[in-house]
Every structure is written in C-alpha cells, then in structure tokens.
Amino acid sequence: MGDLEKILIVICDGLGDRPVDEFKGKTPLQMAKKPTLNRIAREGICGMMYPIDVGIRAGSDTSHLAILGYDPYKLYTGRGPFEAAGVGLEVKGGDVAFRCNFSTVDENFVVVDRRAGRIKDGTAALAKALDGMEIEGIKVLFKESIEHRAVLVLRGNGLSPYITDADPHAENQKVHEVKPLKAEAELTARVVNQFVKESYRILSEHPVNRERESKGLPPANIVLPRGAGIVPHIPKVGELHRIKGAAITGIALVKGVCRVAGLDIIEVKGATGGLDTDMMAKAEAVVKALETYDLVFVNIKAPDICGHDGNAGEKVKVIARIDKAMEYVLKNANQNFVLALTADHTTPVSVKDHTGDAVPLAIHGRGVRKDSVRTFDEIACAKGGMGHILGKNLLPFLLQLTARSEKFGS
Amino acid sequence: MGDLEKILIVICDGLGDRPVDEFKGKTPLQMAKKPTLNRIAREGICGMMYPIDVGIRAGSDTSHLAILGYDPYKLYTGRGPFEAAGVGLEVKGGDVAFRCNFSTVDENFVVVDRRAGRIKDGTAALAKALDGMEIEGIKVLFKESIEHRAVLVLRGNGLSPYITDADPHAENQKVHEVKPLKAEAELTARVVNQFVKESYRILSEHPVNRERESKGLPPANIVLPRGAGIVPHIPKVGELHRIKGAAITGIALVKGVCRVAGLDIIEVKGATGGLDTDMMAKAEAVVKALETYDLVFVNIKAPDICGHDGNAGEKVKVIARIDKAMEYVLKNANQNFVLALTADHTTPVSVKDHTGDAVPLAIHGRGVRKDSVRTFDEIACAKGGMGHILGKNLLPFLLQLTARSEKFGS
Numbered sequence: 001m002g003d004l005e006k007i008l009i010v011i012c013d014g015l016g017d018r019p020v021d022e023f024k025g026k027t028p029l030q031m032a033k034k035p036t037l038n039r040i041a042r043e044g045i046c047g048m049m050y051p052i053d054v055g056i057r058a059g060s061d062t063s064h065l066a067i068l069g070y071d072p073y074k075l076y077t078g079r080g081p082f083e084a085a086g087v088g089l090e091v092k093g094g095d096v097a098f099r100c101n102f103s104t105v106d107e108n109f110v111v112v113d114r115r116a117g118r119i120k121d122g123t124a125a126l127a128k129a130l131d132g133m134e135i136e137g138i139k140v141l142f143k144e145s146i147e148h149r150a151v152l153v154l155r156g157n158g159l160s161p162y163i164t165d166a167d168p169h170a171e172n173q174k175v176h177e178v179k180p181l182k183a184e185a186e187l188t189a190r191v192v193n194q195f196v197k198e199s200y201r202i203l204s205e206h207p208v209n210r211e212r213e214s215k216g217l218p219p220a221n222i223v224l225p226r227g228a229g230i231v232p233h234i235p236k237v238g239e240l241h242r243i244k245g246a247a248i249t250g251i252a253l254v255k256g257v258c259r260v261a262g263l264d265i266i267e268v269k270g271a272t273g274g275l276d277t278d279m280m281a282k283a284e285a286v287v288k289a290l291e292t293y294d295l296v297f298v299n300i301k302a303p304d305i306c307g308h309d310g311n312a313g314e315k316v317k318v319i320a321r322i323d324k325a326m327e328y329v330l331k332n333a334n335q336n337f338v339l340a341l342t343a344d345h346t347t348p349v350s351v352k353d354h355t356g357d358a359v360p361l362a363i364h365g366r367g368v369r370k371d372s373v374r375t376f377d378e379i380a381c382a383k384g385g386m387g388h389i390l391g392k393n394l395l396p397f398l399l400q401l402t403a404r405s406e407k408f409g410s
Numbered sequence: 411m412g413d414l415e416k417i418l419i420v421i422c423d424g425l426g427d428r429p430v431d432e433f434k435g436k437t438p439l440q441m442a443k444k445p446t447l448n449r450i451a452r453e454g455i456c457g458m459m460y461p462i463d464v465g466i467r468a469g470s471d472t473s474h475l476a477i478l479g480y481d482p483y484k485l486y487t488g489r490g491p492f493e494a495a496g497v498g499l500e501v502k503g504g505d506v507a508f509r510c511n512f513s514t515v516d517e518n519f520v521v522v523d524r525r526a527g528r529i530k531d532g533t534a535a536l537a538k539a540l541d542g543m544e545i546e547g548i549k550v551l552f553k554e555s556i557e558h559r560a561v562l563v564l565r566g567n568g569l570s571p572y573i574t575d576a577d578p579h580a581e582n583q584k585v586h587e588v589k590p591l592k593a594e595a596e597l598t599a600r601v602v603n604q605f606v607k608e609s610y611r612i613l614s615e616h617p618v619n620r621e622r623e624s625k626g627l628p629p630a631n632i633v634l635p636r637g638a639g640i641v642p643h644i645p646k647v648g649e650l651h652r653i654k655g656a657a658i659t660g661i662a663l664v665k666g667v668c669r670v671a672g673l674d675i676i677e678v679k680g681a682t683g684g685l686d687t688d689m690m691a692k693a694e695a696v697v698k699a700l701e702t703y704d705l706v707f708v709n710i711k712a713p714d715i716c717g718h719d720g721n722a723g724e725k726v727k728v729i730a731r732i733d734k735a736m737e738y739v740l741k742n743a744n745q746n747f748v749l750a751l752t753a754d755h756t757t758p759v760s761v762k763d764h765t766g767d768a769v770p771l772a773i774h775g776r777g778v779r780k781d782s783v784r785t786f787d788e789i790a791c792a793k794g795g796m797g798h799i800l801g802k803n804l805l806p807f808l809l810q811l812t813a814r815s816e817k818f819g820s
Contacts, residue, residue, distance in 0.1 A: 007431065054768050090505065153671060367760065369767070369788050384790060387768075387798030389464050392534020394467030400766035407764055410489045410663070 005366060006337035007243075008286065008329075009394070011058060011067065012322055014304025014347030016359040016378055020312045024337070027310055028303075028349065029377040030362065031321035036327040037362075040341055041376035047386025048378075049394065051345050055141035055356040062306070063344035064187045064257040065347035067392035068237055068297075075401070077161045078229025084151040085231075086256030087144050088228075093233030096159040096188060100142075100154040101124065101167060103218035105200065109175045111168055115148040122208035123150065126220055129202050135191045142223075144254060152225050153158065159230070160185035165222035166196045168330075174222060192225055234396060236262025237295070241399055245295035248285050250277055254299045257286045263297060266382040273301040275314070281388075283325040283332075290335045294404075300325075307347025315349060338365030338401050341376065341410075358388060367401050415746035417653075417705045417774060418696065418739070419804070421477065422471060422732055423661075424714025424757030426769035426788055429723045431760075438713075438722055438759065439578055439787040440656065442729035446464040446737040447772075453784035454774035457787075457796025459804065461755050465766040468801075473754035474667040476801035478647055478707075487571045488639025489663065490646070495641075499553050503643030506569040506598060508562040510552075511577060512536065512630035515610065519585045519632075522580055525558040526630035533560065534617035536630055539612050545601045552633075555662060562635050569640070570595035576606050576761070577634035602635055609633040633733030645734035646678065646707070648673025651809055654703035658695050664709045673707060683711040685724070693735040693742075700745045704814075709754070710735075717757025725759060727775055746809050748775030750804060751786065769800060777811050 004083065019025040029269050032039060050061035052072060056385035061082050062072035080097035091097060098219035103121060104113040123144035131142040138156035145151055162181040168174065180189040191268065200222045242279045245256035248266045250273025255265050255283060268285040270278030282298065289296045300322055326341070343359035360381035361374075373386035382388075389397070429435040461473035462467065463484065471492050472482035489603075490507035501507060512533060513668035514523040533554035541552040548566035555561055572591040578584065585606060590599040608631045613619060647655050649672065657668035658676045660683025665675050678690030678695045692708065698705045710732055718724035736751070753769035770791035781795035792798075799807070809815045 030672050254813040302510060367758070368763075369428060369437070369792075371789060371792060383793065385792040387457075387792065389798075393464035395765060396463070398465075400465050403761070405465070405467050405766060407469055409472030409486060 002296070004404060006290050006293070007336050007398045008290065008337045008339045008400055009295070009297045009337065009398070010326070010341050011064070011297070011299045012303050012341070012343045012354065013299055013301045014307040014341035014345060014354065016346030017315065018346070018355070018357065022312060025116050025407070026314040027378050029319060030379065031068045032316045033325070034319055034323040034376060036323045036330065037319070037341065037376040040326065040339065040364045041153045041331055041373050041381065042363040043370065044362045044387050045360045045368040045371050046373040046376070046381040046384025048358035048382050049342055049361045049391060050358050050388065053390060057354045058345040059354065059358045060251070060344050061253055061257050063391060064254055064299070067258070067394055069240070069392060069395045070234060070261070071392070075232035076229070079227045080151070080229040080280030081231040082253050082260060083145070084256065085259040086252030086254070087143050087145045087151050089141055089151060090262065091153055091194060091231045092155065093231050094159065095231040096154045096161050097231060098225035099227045100152050100223045101222050102148045102150060103222050104218035104220065105175060105222045109200070111173055111175060113169050113218045114167070114171055114224070119148050119212070119220045123148070123220065125208050126203055126206055129365055130199055130223065133198065135194045136187065138187070138191045139193060139338065140195060141183045148220070149356070150223060152223070154188065154191060155310040160186050160188050161228040161230040163189045163192060166192060167224035167226040169226070170326040176223065180235055194320040195222065196199050196225070202211060212391065213399040231260065234260070236283055238262050243294035243404065244292070246289050246293040247297040247299070248282055248289065249273070249299035249301070251299060251301050258297060264293070275305055275318070277302060277303050279321050279325040281326060283328040286329050287332045288331050290337055296338055303343070304347045307349055308352055310349045310352045311351040336366065338363065340398055342394070361386060361389070363398070363401070365401070365408055414704070414814060416703070417746050417808045418700065418749045418810055419622040419707045419746045419808070420485050420714050420736070420749065421474070421707070421709045421749070423709055423711045424717040424755060424764070425753035426756030426766065427725070428719065428756070428758040428760055428765070432722060438725040439729060440789065441697050442726045442733070442788060444729055445463040446733045447729070447751065447786040448784065450736065450749065450774045451772040451783050453780060453792065454772045455778040455781050455796050456766035456783040456786070456791040456794025457771045458792050458798045459752055459771045459801060460768050460798065461750060461801040463800060467523050467666050467764050467766045468755040469764065470754050471663055471667055472574050473801060474664055474709070475770070477754065477804055478667070478671045479650065479805045480644060480671070481802070485642035485644060486639070487717065488637045490561070490637045490639040491641040492663050492666030493555070494563050494666065495666070495669040497555045497561050498664030499551055499561060499563050501563055501641045501670065502565065503641055504591060505641040506564045506638055506808070507641060508635035509637045510560040510562050510633045510635045513632050513634045514628035514630065515581045515585060515632045518591050519610070519777050521583055521585060523628045524577070524581055524634070527628040529558050529622070529630045532603050533558070533630065534708070536616055538612055539616055540633065543608065545604045545608070546597065548601045550605060552728055552806065558630070560633060562633070564598065564601060565689050568597050569641040571638040573599045573602065573638055575636040576602060577636040579636070581807060585632065589743045606633065606635070640793070641670065644670070648672050651814060653704035653814065654702070655707060656703040657707040657709070658692055659683070659709035659711070661709060661711050668707060673704070673705070685712050685715055685728070687712060690738060693738040696739050697742045700743050700747055706729065711724055713753070715759045717759055720759045720762045720764055722759040733738050746776065748773065748808055750808055752804070770797060773797070773807070773811070775811070
C-alpha cells in the first residue's frame with residue numbers, strides 16, 4: 001500500500017468552546033487568528049463531531065478510544081490501564097491497573113499528606129523497591145510517573161477491576177480497606193490490601209525516605225491505589241486496518257490509549273503536554289512521522305488546559321500557535337496525506353470542564369467534497385458537508401477516503 | 411389504503427461522486443444538465459444519505475437491503491442468494507446459494523478456461539441437465555444466467571454457507587476441493603464437492619459440448635461454485651408495511667434483493683442494466699406501475715457503470731438521460747406519489763469503485779418541508795432539511811410521510 005495517501009489526525013484537546021462573555025458571545029476559535037485552520041476548512045469538508053454521542057461528556061481517554069475506532073462503553077472500566085500504559089508499562093489484556101499516589105501516613109495509617117509533599121526526586125528508586133513482588137500468585141508491576149504519581153499493574157488469573165479505592169481521597173482519614181464490589185473481585189481486593197501494607201513496610205525503611213525525614217520532608221511511605229480498570233483484550237488499530245500508526249502526544253493518559261491501541265509512541269523533546277509545549281517541535285515530528293507511518297495521530301493538550309483554567313485569552317493565543325504549527329506541517333510535509341482536524345471534546349472556559357457539545361471537524365485532502373464553510377469554528381463547521389458525525393465514524397471515513405477499506409457486499 | 415399517496419424510490423446506482431479534475435473540482439452531478447432533478451430538489455426536502463453507515467463502502471446488494479429496511483450486517487453472508495433470486499430461482503429462507511461459472515477443465519481437473527470461452531449459447535440446456543438432482547438428501551436447483559454465469563441453490567436441512575470456493579479464481583490451477591470453515595458446514599462442503607464432480611460427469615458428455623468441441627470451442631464441462639451465502643429468513647416488505655411493492659431494474663443482483671424482499675419484479679423490455687438501457691421504457695413502466703402498486707422501487711444502473719469505467723463525461727450524459735426519464739414520470743403519472751431520489755452508494759470516477767461517502771437525497775411530494783436547496787448534487791443537498799441520514803432511515807420516513815406507519819406510543 002506504499003502509494004496510498006497517509007492519514008493525519010490532529011486532536012486539539014478540549015478545543016471546542018461555548019460563547020464567551022468577554023468576547024461578546026464569540027468563541028475562542030472565532031476570536032483567534034488562524035489563517036491556516038481557516039484554509040483547511042475552506043479547502044476541505046467540514047462538520048461537527050460528538051466524540052462519543054450527542055450530549056455525552058467525553059473524557060480524553062474515552063474520546064480517544066472512540067476516535068481510534070473502539071467502543072468505550074464496552075472496554076473502558078477505568079483510567080488505570082491507560083495511565084499505566086502511558087508511563088511505559090507493557091500492559092496486557094486482562095491486567096488490572098491503577099493510578100497511585102505516593103503518600104505520607106502516620107503509624108496508624110492516617111493520611112498526613114496525600115502527595116507526600118509533592119515529592120519530585122527519588123520516586124524511581126522507591127518504585128523499583130516495589131516492582132516485581134508477587135502476592136497470592138499475582139505479579140505486581142509498579143512504576144513512578146510524574147511527581148507523586150505512580151501506576152500499579154496486577155497480572156495473573158482471576159483479577160477484576162470491581163473494587164473500591166485504597167486512597168481515601170482526603171487527608172486526616174485512615175487508608176481505606178479495599179473492598180470487592182462484586183464477588184469475583186475478592187482476590188483482587190485482598191492483593192491490593194496486601195500491596196498497600198507491603199508498600200508501607202518497604203517504603204518506610206527506604207533510604208530515600210530516611211533522607212527526606214532528615215531534611216524535614218514528609219516521607220513517601222505508602223502507595224495508595226485508585227481508579228482500577230481492566231486492560232481490554234482488543235485488536236490493534238494496525239492489525240485491524242493493515243496500517244502502520246504512530247502517536248505524538250505529551251500526555252501520559254493519551255499515550256496510554258494510543259499504546260493499548262497498538263500505535264507506536266513518538267517522543268518529542270519539548271512536547272510537554274503543558275502550555276509551555278514546543279508546538280513547532282511537534283510539527284517537525286509530524287512531518288517526519290508522515291514519511292514512515294500510514295497513520296499519524298497527534299494530540300495537542302494546550303487548549304484543554306486553558307479551558308480548565310477558564311482562561312479565554314490564553315486559549316485564543318494557543319489556537320494561534322496551533323495555526324502556526326499546522327502551517328508548518330502543510331508547507332513541509334512531502335507525503336500526500338488526508339488531514340482530519342478536530343478535538344476530543346469541548347472544554348468551555350465558562351465551564352472549566354468537559355461538556356457534551358459537538359466539536360468542529362475539518363477534513364482536508366484529495367477526494368473530499370469541498371463545502372462552503374470558510375472558517376474553522378463551532379458555528380461555521382455546523383453548516384458543513386459532513387453533517388454531524390460521531391467519533392467512531394471518523395476513522396472509517398478516513399480509511400475509505402485513502403482507499404484502505406474493504407467493500408461490504410458487492 | 412386506496413387513496414394514500416404512493417411511494418416511488420429511484421436509486422441511481424453509484425450516482426454520488428467526488429470532485430473531478432477535468433471539471434475543475436465539480437462533480438458529474440454538478441456538471442450535468444438536469445432541470446428536472448433540480449426541480450425535485452427545489453420543490454422537495456434534501457439531505458445526504460450514508461447507505462449503511464458513515465464511511466462504510468456499501469455494495470449494491472447490502473445497500474439495497476438497508477434501503478429496503480433490513481440490516482445487512484445481520485442477514486448478508488454473500489452474494490449468491492441474491493444472484494440466484496435475481497435470475498429467477500425461487501429461493502427460500504435457509505437455502506444456500508452460489509454464483510457459478512461454466513468452466514473448461516482438462517481430465518486432471520485443471521482449469522483451462524474459467525469462462526468456457528465466454529460461452530453464450532446452449533447454457534440453458536446444460537443447466538437443465540444439472541437442475542433437480544439430489545445429493546445426500548439435499549435438493550439441487552441450478553439455472554443459467556448471462557453468458558458463462560449460472561447460479562446454484564442447495565435446499566434441505568443442515569446447510570451452512572461457511573465453506574471455501576470450488577472456483578480457484580485463476581486458470582492453470584486445479585479445481586479446489588471445497589472445505590468447511592465451520593464444523594456445521596461439513597455436509598454442505600461434501601454436497602458441493604459431489605455436485606462439482608457430477609457436473610463434470612454430466613456436462614463432458616453433453617451434446618452441447620460435443621458440438622462445441624467439434625467447432626474447436628472449449629467445452630463448458632464443469633461448474634465452479636463460489637460466493638456461498640444463506641438465504642435469510644426475513645419478513646417481506648409488503649407484509650411488514652402492508653403495501654404492495656414492485657421493483658424495476660435491469661440488474662440480476664438487485665432483482666434478487668428485491669425478490670427476496672418480496673417485491674414483484676416488473677420486467678421492462680430494453681432495460682438492460684447497461685449504458686444502452688432504454689430509460690424512457692423504464693419511465694413508462696414506472697408510470698404504469700404506480701397505477702397498481704403502493705411502492706415502486708427503481709434501480710438505474712448506468713451511473714455506476716460510468717463510475718467503474720472512470721468515465722466522467724459519460725456519467726454527465728447518463729445523468730441528463732435520467733433527468734429526461736424523471737421529467738416523463740412527473741409529467742405522466744396520474745397518481746399522487748412521494749418520490750425519493752437518491753443512490754445506493756458513491757462510485758467516483760476518480761476511484762472506479764464504491765466509496766464510503768454519503769449520497770445525495772431529495773424527497774418530493776405532498777407534506778415535505780421545502781428547504782432552501784436549489785440543485786440536486788453532493789454539495790447542495792448536504793445543506794438540506796433532511797440532514798444526514800442512514801439508508802435504513804429512508805423507508806420509515808417515506809412510510810410516515812404517506813400515512814402508512816403505526817404510532818409508537820400514544
């Protein structure tokens with residue numbers, strides 16, 4: 001399939017918005033200087049997309065799953081598996097995974113600091129001390145993430161994600177005993193309780209914590225798991241559609257979704273997933289990735305951060321930066337490709353969280369029916385030729401546009 | 411229901427297209443002279459239709475099933491049943507049916523000519539010699555189709571379509587032994603293998619072949635089945651909706667779908683399903699059929715042929731001919747009717763095969779909400795009042811428009 005067009009999907013995380021008072025009812029997208037995004041809309045076919053379904057408030061994980069062609073209602077049980085895969089643990093179908101905090105407890109297991117003083121250094125050594133143990137025949141994989149965060153993966157027969165959290169989600173409370181929510185989860189609950197106890201036993205004696213205590217810092221003397229989820233047994237995107245795919249994203253959660261979906265993760269120096277992310281470095285990575293991959297999947301987190309912060313002015317600036325990055329990609333890519341420019345959900349600055357509104361969509365490249373949409377925003381795209389689609393519709397549409405689909409029937 | 415409006419569904423096969431370079435980015439529909447089609451759009455309500463789902467590349471068979479209200483994912487296992495029904499075999503739910511070639515093999519069962527010299531004459535006599543035999547309690551129905559083509563139907567208990575093809579799909583290869591793909595298909599595989607052997611035994615001695623050989627022509631001395639499919643047990647359209655329906659089409663495959671759906675097939679002299687089809691004869695047949703039927707279903711194959719041929723200029727001409735035929739229908743029909751004008755899939759001349767794009771749709775007749783669409787094409791209809799619908803949505807919409815639906819709830 002060497003000379004088929006490539007597929008580039010650019011997800012501007014949380015890009016969609018609602019009317020903003022300080023913009024006299026316009027959205028950040030309508031306010032932003034974005035000649036390239038407008039060009040993409042003008043030369044392409046536009047529409048609106050409900051990432052999961054009409055009015056459903058999608059998370060970034062569930063939305064990315066849907067956009068990659070999976071049914072999140074069937075395979076999403078929690079964030080754990082995707083966080084774990086995102087920090088680089090090789091998860092397998094059937095594993096049960098957790099997000100964790102390194103925390104500080106007193107001798108009665110009362111939580112003194114849920115984030116262990118937002119510990120930055122030494123967590124790799126702490127994690128290593130916990131990784132690899134076995135409890136009741138269940139293998140324990142453990143790895144540090146950013147700051148006080150970590151991930152736990154349990155591997156073995158008879159695991160279930162239907163358990164309560166050990167993390168009390170508040171300070172001055174005792175560590176919760178994990179309880180099974182279904183009978184099938186009794187083993188898992190026992191293993192997690194045992195792991196939490198072991199983590200206290202091992203970490204409270206660890207040299208990293210001895211040193212912290214000598215400096216007056218709260219020791220990271222326990223691990224508190226939460227958000228159990230089971231890793232789904234799913235076919236990889238590449239196998240399903242016979243394509244070689246890669247993802248570029250600074251966010252562990254999105255990396256995890258893409259890794260579980262079988263995409264290669266391309267690490268980009270300076271792509272932090274924060275407002276300080278180096279968008280041009282990402283754009284360069286996209287241009288390079290298009291040389292070797294059939295599908296390049298990019299997540300740009302910055303608009304979502306502005307949404308959560310309620311910062312409309314910053315969101316406008318971020319959109320202008322995305323525009324520059326897209327200009328670079330269109331100018332410098334040597335391959336023919338079909339581009340889908342959209343978002344994983346709407347994060348309006350007025351709400352500071354994800355909403356169930358549709359997100360704008362523009363598809364650009366050979367073969368698309370150009371419609372009369374002139375600008376890329378939430379109002380103009382609603383009049384586009386694609387109409388309103390769901391997230392799960394996007395990949396099938398792009399696959400047939402690049403001649404990669406089988407015909408159903410004859 | 412004597413004074414209810416009739417329903418006329420006109421499927422212009424493969425009508426939808428993509429921007430064409432030689433038309434400076436316009437589609438054949440946008441280029442064609444089509445005052446009547448535009449009038450239908452202008453006076454009606456327009457939209458776009460994904461025959462099966464967004465981005466799914468529909469076949470004509472699966473698409474027609476969907477438009478007639480069935481779920482092709484549930485009942486479509488292969489083309490065989492619809493081809494068999496299309497050439498006039500009375501198929502029944504549970505029958506397993508095949509497309510076949512009359513082929514030429516040598517004495518070692520190596521295929522010398524998959525089409526037996528594209529045999530034209532004598533296949534009816536050859537077919538008759540095979541029709542009606544019984545193998546392991548399974549009844550064999552066999553009928554010739556056009557040229558070297560034929561259809562095979564197996565009837566009896568315990569049949570399954572999950573078998574491999576006898577046809578090696580290439581010359582200089584041995585006839586394949588049919589193998590079951592599931593355990594339940596062992597009987598069917600044995601019966602087909604036996605039928606293939608019997609066909610050789612009977613046909614190689616047949617006078618038609620003796621004569622061919624005397625003329626130096628390759629004998630049609632074997633039958634090679636392929637594309638097994640099970641005939642679905644489905645309620646007829648007429649029973650489901652208490653309507654009397656008829657289909658007008660020159661294509662065996664579409665005839666077959668319509669026959670399985672319980673529509674009467676109206677044969678029209680000169681309606682060939684080719685570019686040479688007599689569209690005015692079809693139009694006259696439509697006018698006549700509207701007198702006696704509640705639902706008239708028409709397929710016009712010609713645009714699809716132009717799409718597969720990559721012939722944009724011819725597609726434009728074909729559209730103008732369809733326009734004339736529709737002008738005749740609108741002028742001469744004495745009955746009130748609601749018209750749905752659409753396609754079963756997009757066959758862009760740039761792709762030469764079916765794609766997963768939406769097709770244009772216009773619904774014309776009493777009760778429809780006129781929108782602002784002025785022309786019938788892929789771009790204009792996307793702004794229409796119907797929005798984007800799926801193929802399965804069309805018949806329910808038309809049934810309620812003509813007051814034929816039950817209310818769901820109160």
